[in-house]
Amino acid sequence: MNVPIRRLATVVLAMVLVLMGATTYHQFFQADKLNNDGRNVRTLYRAYGVFRGPIVVDGKSVALSTPVDDPFKFQRKYTDGSLYAAVTGYYSLVFAPTMIEASENSALNGTADELWMQRLRQLVTGEQQQGASVELTLDAKAQEAAAKALGDQKGAVVAIEPKTGKILALYSSPSYDPNQLAGHDTAKVNKNWQKLLNDDGSPLTNRAIAGDTYPPGSTFKLVTSAAALESGDYTPDTVIAAPHRLKYPGSSKELKNFADEVCSSSGKMTLDAALEMSCNTAFAGLGVKVGNDAMVEQAKKFGFDTPLSIPMTVTQSHFPPTTDDAELMRQSIGQGDDRVTPLQIAMVSAAIANGGKQMAPYLVDTVRDSSLRVVSKTSPSTLRTSVSEHTADELKSMMEDVVRSGTGVAAQIPGVTVAGKTGTAENTPGQPPHAWFTGFAPADDPKVAVAVIVEHGGQQGAEGTGGATAAPIAKAVMEAVLNG
Template sequence: MNTALRRLATVVVVMFLALLAGTTWVQFGQASALNNDSRNVRTLYREYGKPRGPIIVAGQPVAQSTPVDDPFGFQRSYTQPELYSTVTGFYSVVNGGSQLERSMNDVLTGQADSLFWSRVQDLITGAQPQGSSIELTLDPAAQQAAVDALGGQQGAVVAVEPSTGKILAMVSTPGFDPNALATHDTTAANAAYQGLLAADGDPLINSTTSENYPPGSTFKLVTAAAALESGSYTPESVLSAPDVYTLPGTRTTLPNFGGSSCGANEQTTLADALRISCNTAFASLGVDLGDEAIREQADRFGFDRADLTVPMRVAASTYPEDLNDAQTALSAIGQESVRATPVQMAMVASAIANGGSLMTPYLVQTVRTANLDVVSEAEPTELSEAVSGTTAQQLTDMMVGVVQSGSGTSAQISGVQVAGKTGTAQTGVEGESPHAWFTGFAPAEDPQVAVAVIVENGGSVGSEATGGRVAAPVARAVMEAVINP
């Protein structure tokens, strides 16, 4: 009998321990996964049952929670949705979130570690928990100018304050209306989401941070920087500039744009090569420098960084490795396998504008509790020393030449000296029109704004597009909005 009781007791103890272990695992080990599971309706009710913090631009909310008479309690609403959808993204019962609504979710819901004491205070006082607000660095005038200047064209614009890294404009077109996704009518929200997924131009994608493009001739700034930093070249250095350049080790030839000539006796200076965007001179220069020198310079401008967030993650721009001379020649003019985001090319211009110091770009200036207490305030930080002050000044002078009398005259602003570089990038897809690029800054002598613009596949001009014709006017509009508000 005692033996039977012992066995029964052992079974009961084992079952109790198994139950205890299982409960502990569910309550603690799986807590985070279960809470964040999109199928967990309780999580949705908990999040929507309290006000989500607003997203604020220039003192005005562009995304906020409004009370609704349904089991969720609050619904996200967006003002000027087409203007700010690139940045805010969406927050949906059905489809989750994107952009700031996703990357700053723990702050907006009040669950961030930095808000611990605020949650404790709410618990003690019995106040309704609320999410924190985030105040952005965006300049509404610059944002509006970017949207207006792009018009119906598919493209992207990023504007940055060079001395701090503040993002003043971030636009990816076409935009979309996040309100259609925020509705609590799950059928309607899902239909809107599927419609946007199928829409032309990928409106749900933030091309400024997520899309890598061949940068074309805007990358010549990196190659020119590598040349100047080597100590072997000055802006007056004479380069070989044949009308047609034969890629080393091949029979493939590289012409200049429109079959033009870059200078007398097939020679030109480094400054003039940048001013008129001479392909053959920069291809030859790239081979002379070598791919390692150009890659190192690209890295100093921020290429090949997988850890950059603004706070949305920025896809790493890339400069390829292990290139032969022919590939190096093409990479030196921003073709081959070189890829860059619009954020990256804005960083290149910003570093030059800031005397060679590349500041980390950022979008969120201040986080505040519902009581308006400051939780965090962004401080400008240097990401790298991209080039020396001397090189930055030389590049600035050369870029001024591009806008004064070179390929970028459409970026001129009356009474303001503008520095810039155009780009017309072949996509590598047969039959596709090239992308039109421009990057630059103004005023050249006291930079307030650096900008990068891409108009995909030539926009409304198509195969006839150039960076100077299509992208430069967009950049001019954005720079003017910052300089002359």
């Protein structure tokens, strides 16, 4: 009897050890994986059972959690949904969160390391777990002005405070209502999602920082000007070639100015005058003289081809190196393979406005726990020196001339000196060009730098230009900031 009993005991002991090992493995080593498995509905109940903190703009909650009578306990609500969708994103039962809802998720749901004191207090007192409030840098009036001025045209607006990097406005059009994706009726949420996906306007695309990047057109002439001035071989008064048309090397094809206009009857003009009237042939030739290496380096100094988060990840803008002078001609006027986000163009203007120092752009100003104690606050930081202070002053003066008497007169603000640059960028063959404007104000003490793109000329279509279409939008946003 002893032998069979020993064998049975050994088998039972082995089974207990296996059971204990399996339990330990799943409860400890596999815990995170199981908790985060999308099929684990308890994870959803737990996540939605927490009072998610609000997202705040100018003291007003633009995203908040409200109690509901269902197993999820709280419903995410967006009070000005379409106005802030490009910033807040959405928090959904069905789809992964986006934008601030994603990048600040740990703060909003209360699990961030900085909130350990709050969690301890709630554990001791038996309070319900709460997330932190996330206060944004946005200026509500500037955001509203951007949305109103852009209207139903496709495009985007970004505004930055040059001295700090605070993002004052970030709007993408057409927009959408995040409430459509935040509901607890999953069938309805899926239906809304498909409708948004099938919308010809692509409202889910954040045109300000992501999605398809754009050719910058003549706004890139600021980078070309900067490269020339930084070389030490040019000043705003340097006379450069500005022919009616410019032949591409090794080709019978010619580069033309906008509307085939003549920049100068003499075929020459100063660098300042060339920027003022946005002469293509002058800047195409200038880019070749400055050279590919200097152009690539200057673009990088403004932030091209460099990772960036605000805290959402921003699609990198691109200025590709080339050994082909014909391609360099196109790229030097913002065509060819140049690609940018509106945020990048706003950063170029902001760096010039800030004496050549490019500040890190950011959207999150302050995070507060449920007792309103500040747990984190963003401090302004310098990303890089884009140009010297002397070059920045020269560029600023040249941009003032653009708005005073050049292509950007529609951006003029009474009693305020505005600096700017227009752009009209060819894109899809057979489609009207994109309309661009970037600039800052007041020029002598910049409070706001802005970039505007209106796809395919907006309502003006083929007649749309940066000066006629985008500049008035930029003006409205700058005025909103300056008027408080």
